[in-house]
Amino acid sequence: MKSSKNTLQKGSVRYVIFKEKDTFFGVALEFNVVVEGASQIEAIVLLNEAVRGYFESARKFKLRPQVLNQVVDAEYEKMWKEIQCGKKPVAQSTKSPYVLSSGQLNLAFA
Numbered sequence: 001m002k003s004s005k006n007t008l009q010k011g012s013v014r015y016v017i018f019k020e021k022d023t024f025f026g027v028a029l030e031f032n033v034v035v036e037g038a039s040q041i042e043a044i045v046l047l048n049e050a051v052r053g054y055f056e057s058a059r060k061f062k063l064r065p066q067v068l069n070q071v072v073d074a075e076y077e078k079m080w081k082e083i084q085c086g087k088k089p090v091a092q093s094t095k096s097p098y099v100l101s102s103g104q105l106n107l108a109f110a
Contacts, residue, residue, distance in 0.1 A: 018099045019040070028047060080102055083101075084102065
């Protein structure tokens with residue numbers, strides 16, 4: 001059996017913040033959670049709140065680790081890999097979506 005990266009005690013979730021037209025999106029990749037905001041900051045704040053709530057619910061109901069280690073949507077995985085490989089985002093007017101930031105959220109602090 002494959003071991004899970006995330007457990008009910010610890011782990012991390014990768015995230016991507018991007019913009020399409022006038023809307024900012026935040027995605028927690030391993031959780032398949034997507035939020036939207038009116039600004040980049042709002043998307044980051046809402047994503048942090050969503051990740052915290054998702055993780056706390058999984059712990060409260062003692063869910064299986066699979067809910068914390070979901071298969072990542074191919075589109076978001078591609079965004080993550082491109083930004084991690086150092087590919088610079090193209091100007092917003094020529095490419096959509098425009099990736100603004102990415103990283104990992106530590107679940108120990110969620």
